[in-house]
Amino acid sequence: MKLVPTAANPVPEGAIVSRVVARDGAPLRVARWPARTDKPRGTVVIFQGRAEFVEKWFETIEDLLAMGFCVVAFDWRGQGGSERTLADPRKGHVGRFGLYARDVEAIAAQVLKRECPKPHAVLAHSMGAAIALDLARRGRLPAERLIALAPMLGIVRVKHPTLAYYATTLAWLLGFGGMYVPGGGETSQTTKPFAGNPLTSDRLRYARNADAAAALGEGAIGDPTIGWARSAFALMRRLAEPRAALDIRLPTLVIAAGADRVVSAPAAERFASRLKTGNALVVPGARHELIAEADSIREPVMAAIEAFLPQPADVATAAPARG
Template sequence: MLLPSELADLSVNPVPEGGRVIELRTSDHVRLRAAFWPATVAQPRGTVCLFQGRAEQIEKYFEVIGDLRERGFAVATLDWRGQGGSSRLLRDPRPGHVRRFSDYLFDLEAFHEGVVQRFCPRPWFGLAHSMGGNILMQLVRARRAIWMKRIVMTAPFFDFGAFKISRARIRQLSTLLCALGLAGRSIPKPFRKNAIVRSFEGNPLTHDRDRFERTAGLLEFHPELGIDAPTIGWVRAAEASMRWLGDPRLAFSVTEPILMIGCGADRVVSTAAVERVARRLKTAAYVGIPGARHEIMMESDVLRDAFWASFDAFIPGSDARPPARDDAAPGEAVGAARSLSRGEQS
């Protein structure tokens, strides 16, 4: 069992050198685990604040942290409330639960004050995956994301993916069940397919077996870092967070440059919803990566290269590129990225 001040260090997934773990307390009294790594260059290009998706943990992103540091950035990150090394919100630690998505803004407030302002060289950028993208959009909409100069979102969770029932029906059912006192219960088994992924075969997350098994091995050694399916209350909170994305006023309240990455083979979130939101925002751009599953930063090398090419083109000063691989044709990674909407790109 890890202490709150520790990171899991495995031979197949070692902790990047030079970092520090920081324990935070939110204003609503939730304990969070955060971490910071300085850049590996004398003159950092800034700090990338890395925000994970549902059911993830800091350790899963060690490779990504290394990629960002190689580009000259410092990296700051945290485990959201209810997952990773942060406090759970229910007596049973396994279900993924939150009362409402706006509660995650307390986590961002504590992270900004306790990590970013204390340790991180400017300028500050955001890199958010899945649920992290939804949370950052709430921060942007509330006009509280000004401290991030630019934001990249991968497969942001703006709508459910391969659900067989409509969002209106999800709202009705989750509201009813929560009213009956079942908010803390896990979602029914028929809806857990993409929420709990145990086997590499047919998984909706990545084509890369090694990266998939690396995460599986982490959770085998440290099951306390993992969570299972979301609760009914979490689903109700997620659906509520999506409704305001259809508000016409959203287009006028967002001024931060945002790059949204859509994954062409994503079954976890709706790629169409990502593109739709990006097209409505005046300062957003959309890039689609054909064939990529939900976790583009954990994907096979050629698909990851397409992501990093887009990241490098959007985040100022990150002129480093991943080393060329013998099995990649010239221009293969860049050619896989397809820009589909206007937006500030430099």
Template structure:
């Protein structure tokens, strides 16, 4: 599936799109770009959030290329232009977040590491952050550092407290309702701008809505019960006290002060127990930091720049990486 070009959201020039297949035979849509300016500073692999797609990140891809980075983007299984997992294409589904780890490892091995130069940086948002953390121990020799934007480490304002939501999701999954939408969601996709939890920027909000309306094959609705149960298991795994103490990957966590989708306090707590993590919170920002108003988005990009340029990063992180193929 090629990238979707829209006058309000044009495809950045020079991209190469390709489908890659995982070991469990799921086809993933990928795209890559070389930088528009030199000197070449390495490669950034983008890990999007739940229900997102490559096209939503075109503006960020342009910004990263202008900074001298090659960029790799891809759609997780079950969303965007990658293979859907259920007959109803609008159900945001996965059985286990280990499947998303397979997606990430496939893209890194087939695209990022095989075809683009190091050092290698992961830039992840929300669900993508949780997947990256699950894979962090294995990826330390492949990814040099990671920036986590509004990470999914705890649930936000979802009605019931997380201590009730997670056991309920596990129970519903166990008794055969795993492929059903999360109760109360009914496949919701679109929302009005007023009081939306994603961004305070009306133009960027409308751009995403316009792209989905013009190319509805990219969109999915609410998560399934299995997706939620899997997310709960993954969050519990990364909050094991041994996890943070031994995680080797240097990460910069950037949380949104007005996040209603995920828990900012959970992100802060994770940073406190993880020796390789730094924490920054942007007051007033909503969940989608890379699609926020410039007041907040510029702060996020400044944090990204400071972290990837940090002289404290080891020399190996500055030199690892394969030649362009």
């Protein structure tokens, strides 16, 4: 349950690492950083993407702490330092996405309500952003604001998502849910060669994250399983329904990467256009990992994030967290 630093990626000072257990018994690795000010602006909870881990967010955590926030980061079940349900810890697997809601429920009850000042905001990426949007539309997101970075609302390489959903469902029914998706393997995308990577154009940040993944070992998972893919397609189908965005009531900012080769930026724009209390920002030339991009891309993204997060005036009227 400890955090794993590298020379280029030190642990932000003040980390409190703990083990949180979801109601079905799944242990999760959680890290919390108290605000570095007597008057915090609130708490930002990070919902990471698929195959990510807390260490990959250290730079952004430092930025959020400098803004005056308390920060909470955790690993979803099936990745990072959290529980695995299959014998092969490199497989990116979860039986169904509904289990991720139990992770959020545990973090909210055992960390946010007890230790973290309000208002609460969620900063979510890719898969984490899709999970957050789904929870928000059902009124179950433990936050007053949501920032969705490159949300997983469509997969670029999947041209026929309905067919993909039925194909993965058939494979799942035949008992292949725990197998890697066709062509998949145990190698983490983060450790693959920089040339041609779909994540970032920044060579130094890519190398830093590759070193962090290597240091974490089995915590840096490989490709998803068929079972994960089936559940992911099911979630994207639900979020594609016209009513899904309309049901979200909390202020929401969607930031899409204009050169994303992992998830669909147009799908994110369409979703955001239906939000009643949200809008979209598309960053030209940006690849999938907006917070790991070159400074010319990352700095405006971080500025937009800070501008959208609770301001000191908002904090003055927010109720304190209760233990």
